[in-house]
Amino acid sequence: MTAPKPLIRVAAGDTAALVAQLREAVLFDEAALAVLPVPGDAEPSRDDLIAAHVPPDVALVVETSGSTDAPKRVMLSGHALRASAHATEQWFGGQRGQWLLALPATYIAGAQVLVRSILAGTTPVVLPQGGFTPAAFVEAARTLDPDHPWFTSLVPVQLARLVEAAEHDRSVGTALGSFDRILLGGQAAPAGLVERARALGAHVHRTYGSSETAGGCVYDGRPLPRVDVRVVDGEVQLSGPMLASGYLDDPERTARAFTTDVDGMRWYRTGDLGELVPDENPDHHPLERLRITGRADDVIISGGVKVALGEVERAVRAVAGFAAAVVLPAADAEWGERPAVVVERADAAASVALEARTPETRALETLAAATDAAGLPPAARPVRLLVLERMPQLASGKPDRRALAALLAREAGS
Known part of the structure; x- marks a missing residue:
């Protein structure tokens, strides 16, 4: 059995250093180190560099937000990260473009912007650290390469600020409409937000996924290539090559979250409630789309x-x-x-x-x-x-x- 390898902390605010470490970890399965992005832009001290040791196939570890549960350290292999990025590229029609990093790289959505950039061979543009502002978004968009398609990932609070600002500042609406694809995830969008953004010319796509699926794996209710979705007793379960290896140093939680069928197919139990409903667009396959209705742990008995x-x-x-x-x-x-x-x-x-x-x-x-x-x-x-x-x-x-x-x-x- 191959020995575990070091998991090193890398400052997420030092994008160049993080990309360099991620490139080795993601592209080469035999890379000697795995990466744990941490907040800040200062390089961790030598004594604080190694966070843990992980299985040899692990490339990246991300800490979950802990918004509804205790934080977890999710282990992702280079294969899973590449599979996720390639599925997104395929969903984009094979387009490879330049990404704007508007989210912290400590979270999977931000880290995947860097992974996709590495695989596309493009250099991401990075928003300044600190609070997200429409003005910073506009300035960053102006530095993107016009010879490439433009992509970015946002959360609803960011998109809402941009939409509201665009009502008074035409440059914000222009910037929004300049992106070929805007992936929106992290939480459910407020009613009408996506429609308002699209009215401004923004190409927004709702995404669903988590750190355990290497980021979004269902776009606009439809699974990405090689992703399978099923609903078991009301709970949404996902399968595909982008599934995480499990949780660092938590085999019990890993066993609860990841299951394997008798045919060897591995599934992630999301803990979300949902249903598969008829797709209003019959040209899409499969003919059903996923609708999330809530969290299993958010069901109360009243x-x-x-x-x-x-x-x-x-x-x-x-x-x-x-x-x-x-x-x-x-x-x-x-x-x-x-x-x-x-x-x-x-x-x-x-x-x-x-x-x-x-x-x-x-x-x-x-x-x-x-x-x-x-x-x-x-x-x-x-x-x-x-x-x-x-x-x-x-x-x-x-x-x-x-x-x-x-x-x-x-x-x-x-």
Whole structure:
């Protein structure tokens, strides 16, 4: 058996150094080192360089965000990373282009921008570190090579800022429309956001996947080449050559998340709830597309009724002023648990309900009407509303649901 190899920390902010290390790890299966991107731009000290030792086929380890669960270190082989990048390229019609890195390379979506750039033989343009701004996006886009197609990956909060800025600054809309493909993932997009972006000329594609699948592997509800999707007891499961090897130093969690059928086919249990629905475009094969309805661990029992909080969140986000709202479970003495809604004040100010004389009561009535209109049971009606000055977020741009849950618990106990 081949001996494990060192996993070295590389500063994600030093893109040139990270690309150099990734190139060796991704392109050569016999590479001597595996890479763990870490925040910051300072090279780790010699004493802090080696994070662990990993199996010889591992090329990259990424830490999950931990938005709903304890963080995990996901191990990805060079083969898995190459398979993911090639599947995206094939979905792009064989196009190889230049990428704009707008996400932290500590996350799989950012790391895959670098992997795709390595395989395409192009140099990525990198947004300055710090907060994402439309102005920085426009300036970065101006430096892309006009002889190549332009690609980028964004999360919904970034796209929302660009769409809002484009309403007042034509240069932002021009920059958006200049990209041949914009991959949007990380979390569900607020209702209407993609449509507003497309109206500006942006070529946006919703992606679904995770670190465990080397990034997005289902685009616009349709699996990439060599990706298989199935729904077992309501849970979405994915298979393909881009699956991760498992979790570093966590065999029990690996065994729970990755299963192998009797025919040898390996599957990743996503923990997401979903369904395969008829594809409205009959020219696509297969003739079904994937629709995500929520998280398996976000299903609550309220008065004996199962309520999928993802479905509640989708209904709530259709209400003006609640497009970025988060829905979480709240303890209820009578019902056991009921949905609670968290929203930023700046967003909620746009809602007529929050401008009324009794804002919380009126807002909850409006949200209840929205869940009723979505065909959800009465147990799905939100019973609590928490308005924050600013939503806590992870570095990936996702809402920090664990922090929000703690805030709700603290508010309930005060």
